Every structure is written in structure tokens, then in C-alpha cells.
Amino acid sequence: MEQQPVTMSDVARAAGVSVTTVSYVLSGKRPVAPATTEAVQAAVARLGFRLNTVAQSLRTGRSSTAALIIPDIANPFYAELARGLQDALRRERLHVVICNTNADRAEELSYLDDVVRRRLDGVVITPQWLVTDDLDPLRAAGIPVVVSADTELSDLDVVRADSREAIDQAVAHLAERGHRRLGMVAGPTGTPNGDPRLALYRAAARRHGLALPADLVVRGKHTREAGAAALRRMMSRAQPPTAVVCVNDRSAIGVLEAAEDTGLRIPSDLALIGHDDIEVASLTRPRLSTIRYPAYEVGSTCGRLLLERLDGRVDPVEVALRTRFVPREST
Incomplete structure (x- = not known):
């Protein structure tokens, strides 16, 4: 029996x-x-x-699950962000499902559709291509969204980087060392929110008397391969840069690799600055100067805002987390 x-x-x-x-x-x-x-x-x-969590979900209308939608699961920054989010939500017995979009709009929309169909409790997302109307199905379903990015998406909770001071310090650091011509490995073209880090570097370059000409700004994905290709393109110019700043550390590591392949010495031939301060930034040779953005705190803050929404908070909140310049051997 x-x-x-x-x-x-x-x-x-x-x-x-x-x-x-x-x-x-x-x-x-x-x-x-x-x-x-x-x-x-x-x-x-x-x-x-x-x-029986399925029965519990049917009874309560809650899935006890939230989605983390990120553009690149291979980027260590997002692994640390995920850990911070998971630690924050675990205290309320919420599980996290990680969804990797490869920075593709169709994938972003597909995962949002999954969230609605599966009636997940909430979403934390770093969007690349979404616009406000794309989130209407989540709003209609009453599913809260927290965005981890500088964004023009409206009526949402946002956790973003406050990098103006740190980027200004980085450019001042380069100016003090005699650099007058910068290149930048920036993010992809055409994204709805542009590239806030590029805008901050342009403003800082003007303040400190450095040139950041358009032909030395190379746009592309946030990857090592894109960083390596960008450096080769910059160094082919008639007036190449003496310092390169990057949208993230992964692209900066690509610059390091390409510099070694082409016989450029860092920092004597070319100074280099990344962004995020992932763990490997302090392990490269030379060690990478960078802008530290606390990924774990980003994730835990996103988790806190999501829990507040689930507890009934209605008004959107924006949290700006301070970054700081970390000078190392690459400058």
C-alpha cells in the first residue's frame, strides 16, 4: 500500500x-x-x-522566486551582484533565478515574458535595450522591478553608480602624469540610455585639459575581445592615445592582452584604467588601476528595494552608490 x-x-x-x-x-x-x-x-x-512549494504558491499567489536578468553571466561583476542579491532575499526565503541575456534585446524581452507567465514575485535587471513600454506587462501583472543601471526607464526603483568624482580623480591622475590624449573603450552604440561613463569621461577630460577625440572612442560589447580589438584600432590612428580608459575591467584586460601582443609596455608606453574593480583587476600584471563599484552592495541594495516593494511601498526610489578611483601599477 x-x-x-x-x-x-x-x-x-x-x-x-x-x-x-x-x-x-x-x-x-x-x-x-x-x-x-x-x-x-x-x-x-x-x-x-x-x-509543497507548488501548492503553497497556488494558495498564496506568491512564487517565492525573483529573477535576476543580467547581460553577461561570465562577467565577475554580475556574479558578485548576484551574491549580494541572493543574501538579501534569502532572509525572506525568496529564491533567485539568474537569466543571462547576452546583451540581446530579444532575450531581455523573452525573460520578461517568462517572469509574467510564471508569476514570479519580482525582477532585478540590468537592461541594455529596454524602453519604458517594454515593462508594461509587468506593471499590469503587479510585478515589481528594480533596475541596476543608469536608466531612462520611468517609475521604477533604480540602483546606479555615482561615478562623477571617481572619474574626475582618475582623469586628474592621468593629467598629473603628463597625459594629454585619451582613448576610451566604450559601450555599444544605439542603447536607449547612451553611455553615461563616456559622458563623465568627456566632461572630466575637458576640466583637466585632456583631449578625448571621437576617433579614439571605440564602441562595442563589454568583453575582453572588444577591448583588444579597440586598442588595435586606436593604435592605428595617426595620433594614438597615451592613456586608455575602459567601460569595465573585462575590456581593460583585453587592452592589456593586446598591448602585450603588440609590444606596448604598460604604463610606460600606455596608461590604462578599468571600471568595476572585479577581483582579477588586482591580480593582473601590471595590476589594473580602476574605478571601484561595489557589486555586492549593488545586489544587496537591489534586494532591499525589491523587498520594500513586496511589503507595499509604492513610490519609486533611486539609490546612487559611491564609486572610488583605485590607482595601481597600470597608470
């Missing part, structure tokens, strides 16, 4: 408490006396009870 599955009522009888108390212990939504919690947990272990 097939054994019947253990129910929450069975656990309640074994622990000598109500089904509601068992629910509070398992969900963590309400405080329960330590002795009672211990009795429930002991009964769960003894009976081999497993919570």
Missing part, C-alpha cells in the same frame, strides 16, 4: 501546536517562541515532512 505523504497537520499534531504555528515556523513570516520552533523543527525532521 502506498504511503500517504506527510502533511502540515501531521507535523502540528506531532509537535502539539496548531497548523498556523507550523506555517509561521516554516515561512519565517511571524516570530515564534524558540521552544515551539524547536518542537516543530524536530517533528519536521522526525516525520520527513517536505513543504
Whole structure:
């Protein structure tokens, strides 16, 4: 005869408490006396009870799952962001599903559609190509969205970098070392939000008397390959740069590799600055000067804002996290 599955009522009888108390212990939504919690947990272990999360989802209308939609899962910055988000949401027993878009608009839209169809509890996203109307299905479904990026998307919670001061310090650092002509490995063309880091570098270059000419700004993906190709293109110009700044550390590492292949010495022939301060930035040779953007704090802040939305906050919030310039051997 097939054994019947253990129910929450069975656990309640074994622990000598109500089904509601068992629910509070398992969900963590309400405080329960330590002795009672211990009795429930002991009964769960003894009976081999497993919570039916599908049934729970149907009953509560909540999936206990949020999506993290990112453009490049291979970028260590997003791995650290994911860890911060997961740690923040785990305290409320929310699970995180990671969705990699390869910085492709069709993939972004596909994952948003999945979120709505699966009735996930919320989304944290670093969008590349989305516009405001793309989020209408989530708004209609009442699914909160937190954006990790500088964005023109409206009526959303946003966590972004406050990099003006750090980028100004980086350009001042280059000016003090005699550099007068910059190149930049920037992000792709045509994105709805442009490239805020490029705009900040242009403004800082003007303040400190450095040139950042259009023919030394190379746009592309945030990858090592794009960084390497960008350096080769810059160095083919009649007036190549004496310093290169990059949209992120991965593209800067590509510049390092291309410089070695072409016989350029860093920093004596070419200074180099990245952005994000992923772990490998301090392990390259020479070690990479960069702008530190705290990825773990980005993720945990996104998690906090998402939980606030789920608790009923309505008004959108913007959080600007400070960055700082970290000078190392590459400058």
C-alpha cells in the first residue's frame, strides 16, 4: 500500500501546536517562541515532512522566486551582484533565478515574458535595450522591478553608480602624469540610455585639459575581445592615445592582452584604467588601476528595494552608490 505523504497537520499534531504555528515556523513570516520552533523543527525532521512549494504558491499567489536578468553571466561583476542579491532575499526565503541575456534585446524581452507567465514575485535587471513600454506587462501583472543601471526607464526603483568624482580623480591622475590624449573603450552604440561613463569621461577630460577625440572612442560589447580589438584600432590612428580608459575591467584586460601582443609596455608606453574593480583587476600584471563599484552592495541594495516593494511601498526610489578611483601599477 502506498504511503500517504506527510502533511502540515501531521507535523502540528506531532509537535502539539496548531497548523498556523507550523506555517509561521516554516515561512519565517511571524516570530515564534524558540521552544515551539524547536518542537516543530524536530517533528519536521522526525516525520520527513517536505513543504509543497507548488501548492503553497497556488494558495498564496506568491512564487517565492525573483529573477535576476543580467547581460553577461561570465562577467565577475554580475556574479558578485548576484551574491549580494541572493543574501538579501534569502532572509525572506525568496529564491533567485539568474537569466543571462547576452546583451540581446530579444532575450531581455523573452525573460520578461517568462517572469509574467510564471508569476514570479519580482525582477532585478540590468537592461541594455529596454524602453519604458517594454515593462508594461509587468506593471499590469503587479510585478515589481528594480533596475541596476543608469536608466531612462520611468517609475521604477533604480540602483546606479555615482561615478562623477571617481572619474574626475582618475582623469586628474592621468593629467598629473603628463597625459594629454585619451582613448576610451566604450559601450555599444544605439542603447536607449547612451553611455553615461563616456559622458563623465568627456566632461572630466575637458576640466583637466585632456583631449578625448571621437576617433579614439571605440564602441562595442563589454568583453575582453572588444577591448583588444579597440586598442588595435586606436593604435592605428595617426595620433594614438597615451592613456586608455575602459567601460569595465573585462575590456581593460583585453587592452592589456593586446598591448602585450603588440609590444606596448604598460604604463610606460600606455596608461590604462578599468571600471568595476572585479577581483582579477588586482591580480593582473601590471595590476589594473580602476574605478571601484561595489557589486555586492549593488545586489544587496537591489534586494532591499525589491523587498520594500513586496511589503507595499509604492513610490519609486533611486539609490546612487559611491564609486572610488583605485590607482595601481597600470597608470
